[in-house]
Amino acid sequence: MNIQKNKSLAKYTTFRVGGNADIFVTIEKKEDFFNPIFSETINNSKNIFTLGGGSNTVFSDSGFRGTVLYMNNRNIKLVENNNTTCRIKCEAGAQIMPIFLFAKKYSADFSPFATIPGTIGGALAGNAGVPQMEISDIFISAELFDIKNKKFITVNKDFFNFLYRHSDLQSDSKKNKYIIWSVILQLKKRDILDIESDVKKYLEMRKQKQPFGKTGGSFFKNPKEGPAGMFLDKAGFKNYKHGGAFFSEKHANFLMSDGTATQKDILELQKIAQTKIFEQFGIRLEREVRIIDEFGELIKI
Numbered sequence: 022m023n024i025q026k027n028k029s030l031a032k033y034t035t036f037r038v039g040g041n042a043d044i045f046v047t048i049e050k051k052e053d054f055f056n057p058i059f060s061e062t063i064n065n066s067k068n069i070f071t072l073g074g075g076s077n078t079v080f081s082d083s084g085f086r087g088t089v090l091y092m093n094n095r096n097i098k099l100v101e102n103n104n105t106t107c108r109i110k111c112e113a114g115a116q117i118m119p120i121f122l123f124a125k126k127y128s129a130d131f132s133p134f135a136t137i138p139g140t141i142g143g144a145l146a147g148n149a150g151v152p153q154m155e156i157s158d159i160f161i162s163a164e165l166f167d168i169k170n171k172k173f174i175t176v177n178k179d180f181f182n183f184l185y186r187h188s189d190l191q192s193d194s195k196k197n198k199y200i201i202w203s204v205i206l207q208l209k210k211r212d213i214l215d216i217e218s219d220v221k222k223y224l225e226m227r228k229q230k231q232p233f234g235k236t237g238g239s240f241f242k243n244p245k246e247g248p249a250g251m252f253l254d255k256a257g258f259k260n261y262k263h264g265g266a267f268f269s270e271k272h273a274n275f276l277m278s279d280g281t282a283t284q285k286d287i288l289e290l291q292k293i294a295q296t297k298i299f300e301q302f303g304i305r306l307e308r309e310v311r312i313i314d315e316f317g318e319l320i321k322i
Contacts, residue, residue: 022046022053024062030080033072033091035138036278037235038287039080040315042089049093051173051202054166062088063168068317069197073114074139077147077237081315082283090200092142097123100205107208108161113142113201120206125216129208132220136227138238142201146190147311148183157183159206165199173202186242186309197317232269232277240268240276240291241306249306250274256297263290276310288312292322 028045031037044062046053053059063069068087072078094112097120101108107129111120117137124131133151137144144156145163162177181188189195231238241249253259253273260270262279264286269275276287295306312320 022048022050022056022059024058028089030072030085030089034075034078034080035235035237036075036079036282036287037280038082038278038282038284040082040084042085042087044088045091046088047091047093048200054200055171060171069168070313070317071142071197071200073143074116075143076139077143077149077310079237079284079287079310079312081313082285083315085313085317086315087317092140092200094202095119099127102127102129103210105210107210108205109208110203110205111141112203113140113145115141117141117144121220124208125213128210128213128216130211130216130219131206131208132216132223135220136223136231141204141206145181145201145204146188148181148186148188150186155183155185156206157181157188159208161205161207163204164202166202168198168200174199191311191319230272232271232275235278235280235282236269236275237310239274240308240310241274241294242309244304244306246302246304248274252298252302252304252306253294256294256301258294258297261290261294263293266290268294284312288320288322295322 025045027041029041030039066088070085071090073092092114094114096112097115098110100110107127109124117134120141121131121135133154137149148155148157162175164173164175167174243249250273258268259273261268265279265282266286267277269277298304298306314320
């Protein structure tokens with residue numbers, strides 16, 4: 022366990038936006054949770070935020086007034102393997118692509134998720150997904166650390182109450198009360214050549230349709246009326262810029278930073294887009310990316 026003070030958060034998010042955290046704790050093993058220094062740090066901290074890959078998070082320009090727990094546990098192992106399915110256990114800090122490569126060795130198909138950035142812990146907490154499926158579709162169970170009771174518990178789908186791009190770990194009743202330690206996924210078996218062919222197709226599709234750079238992926242959730250990117254494109258938001266933030270010319274639902282963007286720039290560009298889309302189409306776009314104030318609360322606009 023490593024504890025640092027006044028630690029910059031920007032480099033731990035894909036937007037590269039955010040000020041300094043009062044306290045930054047790097048977690049790598051289970052024993053870290055039972056370290057007296059960890060307990061003292063948590064007990065003295067009014068605000069707690071668990072961070073993985075930072076691909077869906079924008080911190081405040083003022084930083085974070087509390088303790089950020091950075092999950093740097095990345096082990097992946099085989100749990101069960103038969104002719105049709107394979108179960109693997111992934112620690113919360115494991116990145117998505119290494120999980121795909123590990124699963125492929127056993128002819129287990131994780132290819133639909135291979136293009137998603139970030140960690141499996143973050144993907145589970147936000148029920149990340151692609152058009153054809155979500156993480157909740159392959160989720161079996163998770164091991165969590167119960168902060169209040171200082172113990173590990175194992176939970177299943179019912180605990181999370183998964184919805185589109187949402188789980189109960191983002192709700193007030195469970196937020197910052199539990200920390201995902203590991204996740205068990207059940208994957209279907211397929212021919213390795215077919216898996217490799219599909220992931221090549223997904224990666225090429227991403228290269229053609231999605232931009233690379235300082236972004237958190239899709240910025241708005243897709244409303245029931247259709248893809249958010251389609252409405253943003255029709256409203257002229259491709260390459261629309263405000264401050265250091267802009268919507269990509271390649272995909273209108275990818276809000277990006279030119280390297281100078283602040284949280285304020287991103288919020289103001291969000292407001293401009295939401296207002297115009299509602300005026301033009303009568304649709305209220307809901308943000309997918311989590312924008313956090315300096316006390317760890319979700320900014321809801």
